[in-house]
Amino acid sequence: MTQDEVTPLLSVRNVQKSYGAIVGCTKVGFDLYPGEVMGIVGESGSGKTTLLNCLSGHLTPDQGQVIFDTRADGPRDTVAMSEPERRMLARTDWAFVHQHARDGLRMNVSAGGNVGERLMAVGARHYGDIRDKATDWLERVEIDTARIDDRPSTFSGGMQQRLQIARNLVTGPRLVFMDEPTGGLDVSVQARLLDLLRGLVRDMGLSAVIVTHDLAVVRLLADRLMVMKDGNVVETGLTDQVLDDPQAAYTQLLVSSVLQV
Amino acid sequence: MTEYNFAYLDEQTKRMIRRAILKGLAIPGYQVPFASREMPMPYGWGTGGVQISAATLTPEDTFKVIDQGADDTTNAVSIRKFFEHTANVATTTKTAEATVIQTRHRIPEDPLTDEQILVYQVPIPEPLRFLEPRETETRKMHALEDYGLMHVKLYEDISRHGHIATAYAYPVRIEERYVMDPSPTPKFDNPKMEMAAIQLFGAGREQRIYALPPYTKVVSLDFEDHPFDPSKAPHPCALCNAEDAYLDEVITDDEGARMFVCSDTDYCEARREAGHVGKDAI
Numbered sequence: 001m002t003q004d005e006v007t008p009l010l011s012v013r014n015v016q017k018s019y020g021a022i023v024g025c026t027k028v029g030f031d032l033y034p035g036e037v038m039g040i041v042g043e044s045g046s047g048k049t050t051l052l053n054c055l056s057g058h059l060t061p062d063q064g065q066v067i068f069d070t071r072a073d074g075p076r077d078t079v080a081m082s083e084p085e086r087r088m089l090a091r092t093d094w095a096f097v098h099q100h101a102r103d104g105l106r107m108n109v110s111a112g113g114n115v116g117e118r119l120m121a122v123g124a125r126h127y128g129d130i131r132d133k134a135t136d137w138l139e140r141v142e143i144d145t146a147r148i149d150d151r152p153s154t155f156s157g158g159m160q161q162r163l164q165i166a167r168n169l170v171t172g173p174r175l176v177f178m179d180e181p182t183g184g185l186d187v188s189v190q191a192r193l194l195d196l197l198r199g200l201v202r203d204m205g206l207s208a209v210i211v212t213h214d215l216a217v218v219r220l221l222a223d224r225l226m227v228m229k230d231g232n233v234v235e236t237g238l239t240d241q242v243l244d245d246p247q248a249a250y251t252q253l254l255v256s257s258v259l260q261v
Numbered sequence: 262m263t264e265y266n267f268a269y270l271d272e273q274t275k276r277m278i279r280r281a282i283l284k285g286l287a288i289p290g291y292q293v294p295f296a297s298r299e300m301p302m303p304y305g306w307g308t309g310g311v312q313i314s315a316a317t318l319t320p321e322d323t324f325k326v327i328d329q330g331a332d333d334t335t336n337a338v339s340i341r342k343f344f345e346h347t348a349n350v351a352t353t354t355k356t357a358e359a360t361v362i363q364t365r366h367r368i369p370e371d372p373l374t375d376e377q378i379l380v381y382q383v384p385i386p387e388p389l390r391f392l393e394p395r396e397t398e399t400r401k402m403h404a405l406e407d408y409g410l411m412h413v414k415l416y417e418d419i420s421r422h423g424h425i426a427t428a429y430a431y432p433v434r435i436e437e438r439y440v441m442d443p444s445p446t447p448k449f450d451n452p453k454m455e456m457a458a459i460q461l462f463g464a465g466r467e468q469r470i471y472a473l474p475p476y477t478k479v480v481s482l483d484f485e486d487h488p489f490d491p492s493k494a495p496h497p498c499a500l501c502n503a504e505d506a507y508l509d510e511v512i513t514d515d516e517g518a519r520m521f522v523c524s525d526t527d528y529c530e531a532r533r534e535a536g537h538v539g540k541d542a543i
Contacts, residue, residue: 120409120413125483127485
């Protein structure tokens with residue numbers, strides 16, 4: 001089967017978002033196919049988080065389309081959807097992993113409650129079932145199940161991030177947005193988290209859009225790469241192609257700026 | 262008495278409150294914002310309930326006030342006197358004789374009729390408030406029926422205590438639409454809310470009014486494997502021997518002796534007059 005016969009899970013067309021006179025991101029377009037992981041890299045202020053927020057419905061783009069292949073009705077523009085429909089997508093087929101776990105978790109609710117929230121939001125009303133699923137997911141993200149009733153505020157940074165991932169993936173989403181998922185974690189914890197993410201993405205056949213400034217993260221996780229600078233896309237291509245043979249001047253600078261140990 | 266307009270508030274204010282009440286009745290469980298007035302009592306003492314009562318009372322009404330079920334507590338006595346003074350309405354302590362009943366924390370034990378109005382004093386009208394502090398966000402959640410969070414609270418209860426430990430202000434869903442705080446009444450009273458009387462809820466400090474028309478469907482939230490349980494203390498009333506009434510636990514000396522008595526004083530007195538005797542009745 002060639003790619004022409006497969007409907008893209010997410011089609012982004014000419015997305016643009018400005019903050020007054022300041023351009024957040026402009027003329028961004030790409031297709032993301034089922035099972036594909038797309039990396040977006042760039043320096044701080046290059047518009048990658050703005051873009052991610054536009055794609056995930058947290059921000060409304062000034063123009064452009066974000067077409068998602070919904071289960072029920074096929075491809076639909078999420079920008080033109082009603083708010084309830086978009087929220088429904090956001091808690092079923094989509095997931096959003098924040099850079100800071102405390103933005104994506106309820107810190108005063110137990111780990112089990114955090115994982116169970118999305119289930120309850122889509123109508124789960126059996127405590128035993130919810131708890132079994134929460135336990136299962138804590139195991140899958142390597143959190144000791146004895147801590148199911150502890151609050152995330154008592155967890156380490158790496159555990160909080162893994163809990164956030166469990167909380168997002170429990171409803172079996174098809175598309176995951178990640179904003180710097182390894183930011184602020186030390187390298188050994190990063191490595192375990194990346195390992196876990198890679199396993200989950202492969203096992204569940206997830207599609208993902210990962211925003212990061214860490215080239216090592218995209219080399220490990222992403223199939224394709226998009227490089228952004230000042231709100232514009234300066235280069236796209238297969239990850240190893242872009243990283244090993246960068247064409248744009250900015251990408252060359254970015255790749256050569258990575259510290260070698 | 263003539264120094265005051267009837268029932269203290271001016272007529273324009275009463276019209277404004279009545280409009281909020283009508284809107285509330287038209288959208289059961291929806292919190293209607295209203296321009297709450299300063300009342301001659303502190304916030305938290307029932308300013309919302311008093312404003313609704315003022316806008317609801319007519320000269321022919323008979324008014325009853327209960328606080329935790331009792332007619333003779335400070336708050337109940339002061340509010341009753343306030344309307345005796347400013348509206349010159351008849352007052353009573355008998356549930357069956359009252360046409361407007363203002364209450365804090367209880368629903369009377371005797372079933373109310375379609376001739377009566379029950380006015381609740383509400384401290385915090387937003388059932389989602391302790392889970393989501395932003396009003397902008399809770400309003401959006403109500404608008405979009407985004408109520409998953411409410412069950413997270415109940416989940417937390419079970420995971421911590423083994424059962425749903427919320428014993429008062431137990432959240433209810435109105436006509437399968439709005440989630441509503443029944444005010445801090447014990448959950449024992451929740452099933453009574455599907456009643457013949459009109460129920461009006463006033464939160465003075467928070468500036469919200471909401472309402473339930475007669476026989477509105479009120480469902481207490483729960484889980485399939487942890488169903489709602491309108492429990493009460495497992496005793497009969499020590500004074501009137503009632504088995505079906507909500508009980509207060511009263512400590513009677515320094516040695517830990519205690520007795521359980523009806524919190525609805527009118528109900529208890531009526532039963533004792535009818536000859537029912539509890540084990541500690543004098």
